[in-house]
Amino acid sequence: MIKAENVTKRFENFTALDNLSCIIPKGCIYGLVGSNGAGKSTFLRLIAGIYKPEDGNITIEDATVYENELAKNKIIFIPDELYFLPQSNLKRMAKLYSSMYENFSYERFHNLCETFKLSKKNNFNTFSKGMKRQAAIILGLSAMPEYIFLDETFDGLDPVVRNLVKTILYSDVLERNSTAIITSHSLRELEDTCDQLALLHKGGIVFESDVQNLKTNLFKIQLAFNDEYDKSKFNELDILSFNKKGKVSNFIVRGDREATYTKLNDMEPILLEILPLSLEEVFIYEMEALGYAFNEILM
Numbered sequence: 001m002i003k004a005e006n007v008t009k010r011f012e013n014f015t016a017l018d019n020l021s022c023i024i025p026k027g028c029i030y031g032l033v034g035s036n037g038a039g040k041s042t043f044l045r046l047i048a049g050i051y052k053p054e055d056g057n058i059t060i061e062d063a064t065v066y067e068n069e070l071a072k073n074k075i076i077f078i079p080d081e082l083y084f085l086p087q088s089n090l091k092r093m094a095k096l097y098s099s100m101y102e103n104f105s106y107e108r109f110h111n112l113c114e115t116f117k118l119s120k121k122n123n124f125n126t127f128s129k130g131m132k133r134q135a136a137i138i139l140g141l142s143a144m145p146e147y148i149f150l151d152e153t154f155d156g157l158d159p160v161v162r163n164l165v166k167t168i169l170y171s172d173v174l175e176r177n178s179t180a181i182i183t184s185h186s187l188r189e190l191e192d193t194c195d196q197l198a199l200l201h202k203g204g205i206v207f208e209s210d211v212q213n214l215k216t217n218l219f220k221i222q223l224a225f226n227d228e229y230d231k232s233k234f235n236e237l238d239i240l241s242f243n244k245k246g247k248v249s250n251f252i253v254r255g256d257r258e259a260t261y262t263k264l265n266d267m268e269p270i271l272l273e274i275l276p277l278s279l280e281e282v283f284i285y286e287m288e289a290l291g292y293a294f295n296e297i298l299m
Contacts, residue, residue, distance in 0.1 A: 001026050
């Protein structure tokens with residue numbers, strides 16, 4: 001388990017994280033979404049033990065990570081801006097990684113190189129941006145980490161490779177009980193990947209929730225009656241958004257789906273449908289309920 005308690009990180013001209021707290025359970029994929037400057041990369045560097053917070057504390061399995069060699073041996077951090085040794089290739093970098101990580105697996109390294117179809121001998125100078133990202137993922141996962149931190153995970157990767165990376169992450173989480181934290185500017189990118197999602201804004205988490213609970217507790221209703229009516233007809237429901245044109249209304253409800261359907265159906269409407277919400281729609285309505293403009297935060 002990863003635990004952040006009242007964490008603050010300041011740089012010379014600004015505060016990157018301000019009193020941030022969260023708990024990330026073991027064996028899950030945790031997504032961080034937010035605009036540039038929201039604090040996503042800083043948070044990952046703090047968890048990885050690269051930065052030390054000015055205030056608060058971050059622990060993994062109840063141990064502080066900063067200057068903790070044993071803890072860092074379980075962690076791999078793949079940053080947005082990648083770095084490789086000058087004039088190096090995958091084979092040379094694998095040798096470096098194996099000297100740093102005691103659980104580095106050459107068997108997995110060779111298998112992943114085959115899976116991604118990357119040469120172990122070609123210089124990184126010949127690699128495209130996407131190929132370099134794949135190389136970093138291969139090296140990181142070959143270290144057999146328990147904690148995988150990926151900053152802008154899918155940047156530069158084509159759709160086929162993105163799905164491959166997701167599949168490998170799923171496997172590590174399910175089979176090895178690894179924990180992955182991934183960041184992105186795109187909520188849609190993380191929607192089908194993560195177990196939990198957190199939205200960062202101005203150095204703090206303004207919204208956090210389990211993905212499945214988000215999808216099941218909120219839903220869209222399309223409804224129509226022959227008689228005239230308004231929102232007051234549904235006072236017993238927890239309505240987040242209501243819009244009516246003519247006899248047809250569309251509204252977002254929080255609550256039990258089946259109980260809500262039964263209650264509305266008993267009113268004998270001429271139209272009643274429950275429609276699915278995308279995760280982005282769910283975040284928009286949840287953020288509006290908290291007094292934030294979701295679209296402004298992500299721009």
